[in-house]
Amino acid sequence: MKKGLSMRTRHYLEGYMFTLPWVIGFLAFMAVPLARSLYFSFSKLEIKTAGLQAHYIGFENFRKAFTVDVDFTPKLMGTVSGLIFNVPLILIFAMFTALLLNRNFKGRMIFRGIFFLPVIIASGTVLTKLREDGAANLPIFKQYDLASTLSSIMPVELVRPLLGILESLSLSMWDSGVQILIFLAGLQSISAHLYEAAKVDGATPWEIFWKVTFPMITPMILVNALFSIVNSFTKAGNPIMDYIMDVLFKKNDFGYGAALGWIYFLVSFVIIGIVLYLFRNSLRERG
Amino acid sequence: MQSNNVAATIRQTLASGREKTSPYVPAAKRYGRSTASWVFHYLMLFGLAFVFIYPMLYLISKSLMQSSDLSDASVQWIPKELNFSNFKYAWEALDYLPKFKNSIITSLIPALVQIASCAFIGYGFARYRFPGYTLLLGFLLFTFLVPPQTIILPLYIFYSDLHWMNTYFPFVIPALFGHGLRGALFVMIFLQFFRGLPGQLEEAARIDGAGALRTFWSIMFPLARPAMLVVFLFSLVWHWNDTFEPSLFTTIADKFNLMQSLKVMDGQSQLQLQNGTAAMTGDLTGLVPTFANRVMAGSLMTILPMLILYLFTQRYFVESVERAGIAGE
Numbered sequence: 244m245k246k247g248l249s250m251r252t253r254h255y256l257e258g259y260m261f262t263l264p265w266v267i268g269f270l271a272f273m274a275v276p277l278a279r280s281l282y283f284s285f286s287k288l289e290i291k292t293a294g295l296q297a298h299y300i301g302f303e304n305f306r307k308a309f310t311v312d313v314d315f316t317p318k319l320m321g322t323v324s325g326l327i328f329n330v331p332l333i334l335i336f337a338m339f340t341a342l343l344l345n346r347n348f349k350g351r352m353i354f355r356g357i358f359f360l361p362v363i364i365a366s367g368t369v370l371t372k373l374r375e376d377g378a379a380n381l382p383i384f385k386q387y388d389l390a391s392t393l394s395s396i397m398p399v400e401l402v403r404p405l406l407g408i409l410e411s412l413s414l415s416m417w418d419s420g421v422q423i424l425i426f427l428a429g430l431q432s433i434s435a436h437l438y439e440a441a442k443v444d445g446a447t448p449w450e451i452f453w454k455v456t457f458p459m460i461t462p463m464i465l466v467n468a469l470f471s472i473v474n475s476f477t478k479a480g481n482p483i484m485d486y487i488m489d490v491l492f493k494k495n496d497f498g499y500g501a502a503l504g505w506i507y508f509l510v511s512f513v514i515i516g517i518v519l520y521l522f523r524n525s526l527r528e529r530g
Numbered sequence: 531m532q533s534n535n536v537a538a539t540i541r542q543t544l545a546s547g548r549e550k551t552s553p554y555v556p557a558a559k560r561y562g563r564s565t566a567s568w569v570f571h572y573l574m575l576f577g578l579a580f581v582f583i584y585p586m587l588y589l590i591s592k593s594l595m596q597s598s599d600l601s602d603a604s605v606q607w608i609p610k611e612l613n614f615s616n617f618k619y620a621w622e623a624l625d626y627l628p629k630f631k632n633s634i635i636t637s638l639i640p641a642l643v644q645i646a647s648c649a650f651i652g653y654g655f656a657r658y659r660f661p662g663y664t665l666l667l668g669f670l671l672f673t674f675l676v677p678p679q680t681i682i683l684p685l686y687i688f689y690s691d692l693h694w695m696n697t698y699f700p701f702v703i704p705a706l707f708g709h710g711l712r713g714a715l716f717v718m719i720f721l722q723f724f725r726g727l728p729g730q731l732e733e734a735a736r737i738d739g740a741g742a743l744r745t746f747w748s749i750m751f752p753l754a755r756p757a758m759l760v761v762f763l764f765s766l767v768w769h770w771n772d773t774f775e776p777s778l779f780t781t782i783a784d785k786f787n788l789m790q791s792l793k794v795m796d797g798q799s800q801l802q803l804q805n806g807t808a809a810m811t812g813d814l815t816g817l818v819p820t821f822a823n824r825v826m827a828g829s830l831m832t833i834l835p836m837l838i839l840y841l842f843t844q845r846y847f848v849e850s851v852e853r854a855g856i857a858g859e
Contacts, residue, residue: 254658257742261654262666264647265717268707273673276684283683295687343575348568356844357579360586363767363836368789369829372796373585413581424851469675477677484774487679492778497683504680515675 283501290495297498304502314486315503322476322483323510329415330471334464337419341426342456355427362420370417418474422467429463430456461525468518476511483507593617593827616827623795624788624828630835633787636701636776637769643705644716644765645758651708652720653746657732674714678774686778700779701769711768711775716761723757724750756850763847767836788832796825 248256284304286297308315344355433456441451477484487507491500587607593616595609620626655667689700704710708717727750735745773789780786786794799821840847 255660258654258658258660258663260742261658261746262651264706265651265654265670265708266666268704268709268713269669269673271688272685272704272707272709273669273676273681276681276688277676279684279687280681340578343571343578346571348571352845352848354575354579355848356840357582359844359848360582360840362764363833363840368771368773368792368796369589369833370585372792372825372829373588413584416578416581417585424848427848428851473675473677477679484677484679488682491683501680501683504677504682508677508680511677512675 280501280504283498284505285502286498288497295497300498304499305506307499308503308506318482318486319507319510322481323514326472326475326514329418329475330468332412332415333419333422333471334467336416337422337467338426338460338464340419340423341430342452344423344427345430358423359420361417362424418471418478421474422471425467425470426460426463429460433459461522465518465522465525468522469515472511472515472518476507589826589830592823593830595823597821597823599823616824617831619824620795620828620831623798623824624791624831626788626831628784629786629788629791632785633770633789633835635698636787637766639698640701640705640710640769641762641765643702644708644710644713645761647706647708648713648716648761649720649751649754649758650746652717652722653724653750655717655721656724657729670714670717673709674712674718682778689779694779696780696782696785700775711765711772716765719761720754720757723754727753759843759846759850763840763843766839770836771833792825792828792832795828799825 283297285299285301287300287303289296289298340358344351344358437455437459438451441455446454475481483503487500487503490496490503494500591607591609594613596611596613596615599609655663655670689695692699694700694703701710705713708714731749731753732745735749740748770787771789773793776787776790777793780790783794803821
């Protein structure tokens, strides 16, 4: 049917055919709603009998978020600092676990099965419930009274953040199922020849890790960092997310809620931008 | 030290001939490791596995306990008597079977639809270059990054105007266009997978006269089975566990899914708890009754279908992730 078309035009048309559904979806479920929410964020919205009515009020909503609202800024800072803290933790832990699992040993399949278990339960209500119930605090810390042991050997200023890390450790670990998976897939794709060559040249395992393994999985670190950031920005139980939903659907302050959503989005975008900047070298090498 | 090295060298020599043919054998095996290294390895594994299995054990243990066990300091893990009454209670409180049906519909259908649509779109992104390609790819990444809360209000209004509230459309229709819950991520997984396949297969099909659609559906799509399994499981589990969208688009209790029902049950037990403690303010024993055991039983029951599914598929799942190369770039 496309006999008269040149090869190139035909190639283009087929490409558009495959991606067209996504473009339609993008317009309907992403671009238009995003534009509308941007419009809302600069307006005061009221529900009238004729439907929603918007008055343009400029940056009023944004100003309110940082000056009048006493809840928003601390919550935002809490989310961001939690993120800066947890993402590296998740990455290190996930890489460590992936390295352990990448060896060939007895019971490998069973252990792998266990390590991906949190992917099944770690999203949503059940985990929130478990955390509220205190299941995240491992009994080891309680039994050995870690707090007093530590404070006897180091200054109190150091003990508190350290305990905070330990307490959130199991939670970060449960959040890293997908990341372990991605690292493991990356490790498996490294050619065995590289290891052999390094071994022949007399490299120690430590050197092999830093000179072969690590550079080879740098792209995976980027993928995982992005995934972890997006994941922690959108997961259930995130205080900012709950707060925005509260403003939108309980207080019905639509314009303000939209503005908060946009601030949140911009913050996440800046953080992702910083991560991409940090990884710019590995991105450039791959073109 | 010396003998260790010799042993390692021998093992290495013996192993190298056999294992060179298989690219998937990890490097560690090829260079023999000392016993100490293996002890450390297994210790770390068991330690970490404990942390990972801990929430499951916690759920199971607590859900088997009676209220008296919860406040009994001598009971840590093993309940005093085996009792399944919490499950019976949760079964009724959750209204299990109808809610199970709702959960199945709102997660299985979107998951299957996303497999088809995201594979189709991912294939287009993987195999074609056209004017505007880079822009579209940028939009794809962008879509992945936008937090759903930013656009939830306009979407809510949009779906209300379409009279999609309390129907299954908000979960299925966006999925049909490669959107919906993490649709962009699934498109990227398929994109990555198709990029990794050799182009000769399609060339052969095209020379034999198959059109683009035919080539996709009968040659390339069936090859994407590893990616399909990964996308299917992720999509199913994430939809199953999701309460964000259902809580907005489903407001009638009859249409709730299991997770929403669990939230309701949790709220009720908190309420009962408050009433209970209010009634016994005169009691100075300091024992506060909790219904955590019932909620834990309910939690276990809501994730049980996914756990069973995972038990049967995990082997293929993990292998598929490795083969699908979701980390390719």
